[in-house]
Amino acid sequence: MKIALIGYGKMGHAIERIARERGHEIVSIIDVDNNADIDSEAFASADAAIEFTTPATAPDNVVRAAAAGVPVICGSTGWASRREEVEKRVSELDGALLASSNFSIGVNVFNIVNRKLAALMSHLPQYMPHMYETHHVHKLDHPSGTAITLAEGIIADNSRINSWADEGIVWIDENNASMTPQEIEATIEKPAMDTDALPVLSFREGEVPGTHTIDWDSAVDCISITHRAKSRDGFALGAVMAAEWIAGRKGIFTIETMMEELL
Template sequence: MNIALFGYGKMGKMIEQIALKRGHKIVAKIDLDTPHLDSKNIDVAIDFSIPTAAFDNISTCLTNGIPVISGTTGWLDRYDEAMELCKTQQGAFIYASNFSLGVNIFFELNAYLANMMKNLEQYEVSMEEIHHTQKLDAPSGTAISLAEDIIQRSSYESWNEEKTGEQVIPITSLREAEVPGTHTVKYQSQVDSISIKHRAHNREGFALGAVIAAEWILGKKGVFSMKDVLNLG
């Protein structure tokens, strides 16, 4: 398939390498401003740009009839607009805070554990995420997704980067050189603690998941998630 890349940084280059290995072609690389796109030559677009550009990139694709995969975080205040535009244009759209196959399994484990812990009020939950120093947003989109999944299944009402109340999940964000991404969810009581952790060894898993999502979305209409791609129910 013919792929347009929005964002040609480290992730864009990794996606390009994996896509080429899987027999696809990269027919456009857009790193800053979005030019007029020849939609006839593009089967799908993959957006790993920057927060200020993501919504415009997604809108451009949907209005031109191009299915779009987005892994850019930090723009989700306009996510509902993107969903509505996708429905209006009868397009196809997937957003994921993390396309790693392992992370999406981790999401399911996190939700399952949250259901098990919801009535055990002696445990307090906290989270930590570590990323490379070039990451633009904090907390990470993955950490926010993990926190929101816990909130949906518990008495917690919100998350914050500082502990500000009994019903708040504290998220600690650390930035260290050359760390692709590590996320830890911890439940702690006076007598013991329970932790689950996902550690990415490199960016390849994120890029592979995005390409797999792009392959999956061809011929489909609607707003989807990685649960749909991986058939996780």
């Protein structure tokens, strides 16, 4: 199939490599210096576009791709405030959009497990959840989009948890590198939060691609689930698989819909 790339940073390069390895043709690469090429014939010839840019540029990129008749996979995060507006415009253009905070197949399996565990814990009030997320030092926003998606899954499926609370960000260095997230948490001043809130603590360390841990802690034991990315390739592969899935479709889709079909 023919794929267009919108955004050509580290993720864009990884997506290009994996798409070519899977036998696909890259017909257009859009970056900051040639954004006008979204309106080109080459871009319009794509069966799907994969968008990884910034919160400021993603909404307009998605709409312009839909206007060109190209289904869009969007991995940019931080534009939730415009999500409804963008989805409405894509629908008006008879386009297709699948936007997700994380396209990794492993992360999305992890989210299914997370939600099932959260539902079980509705009946066990002695267990309370806590989330820890770790990313590379270049990622300044927190919590991560994936952490927020996981938190929303817990809130949806657990009758005791009604919100999530940001506990802040911790930079890992030589002073705390040997400590566990739980040990580090015990040393920091945490904001006050409701008893029905899920605390989310963020860490930034080296070049870590992404690690998410959810603890369900009680006085006598702790049940913990973790997803640890080894590289960007998992995210890139999932995005390419999503492009393969959305080609030829019309409408607004979720990663959950795609995963249901895959599983």
